[in-house]
Amino acid sequence: MNGNCILLNGDYTFLGLVDWKKAMGLMFAEKVRILKFSDRVIQGVGRTFRAPAVAVLVKVVRSVYRGRVPFSRRNVLARDRFACAYCGSRIKPITMDHVIPRSRGGKTDFDNCVACCRACNHKKGALLPREAGMALRHRPWQPTIAEFIRIRLRHSGVYGLLVELGLA
Ligand SMILES: [Zn+2]
Known part of the structure; x- marks a missing residue:
């Protein structure tokens, strides 16, 4: 997950990824608490520290991630x-x-x-699925941006971490 930190909303719903520098900045501004640090060691001035892996916002924000993914x-x-x-x-x-x-x-x-x-x-062709003797494995749906990010994360280590934390 390469320097990315999972950002959770104040209600522990998944918001997205931020890079660890941004997460540290939010931490120093007291906007987030760090729930979990990664194994990645960052060399700072005169000391080392671990990069944050999961951060949770102190407050619940209404998020753009609840919006709809544009069709394409x-x-x-x-x-x-x-x-x-x-x-x-x-x-x-x-x-x-x-x-x-x-x-x-x-x-x-x-x-x-x-x-x-x-x-x-x-x-x-131009038939309905049942006319063609075909069945959908899932019904199509309009994803929200949060769902969409989750779908795309399934292939990465990030999703495993969300599961491990009971968040996915
Ligand atoms: Zn097919």
Whole structure:
């Protein structure tokens, strides 16, 4: 997790990552308490100290992270972790499929678009999933920014630390 510190809101919900210098600055300003220090040793002037790994804000802030992720094809693929929503394949290229086809009034938004491998996209064409004999592995949804960050963190050591702390 490379110098990043997990920043939690005052209610212990996950806010995001800040670099350790920012976390130290917040600590000296008494805006955060450090819950956990990392193994990374920082060489300071005349002494060494450990970089903060998890910091919690002293107060609860209303956060932009509760906002909605803006729609884009890339963000749909990231939400679905670049795996086909029908068969689970990660074989590239992963395309984007409209669950309800555009030709039948399906919208281009997070609630109607999923990641889809080329084979499934070809098979489904302009049909509804059930017409094509296909089933979604998950329903599409509009992610919040906090959820989105969490999804992207699953691949990194940060997520394991959140689990370890009972926060994910
Ligand atoms: Zn597929």
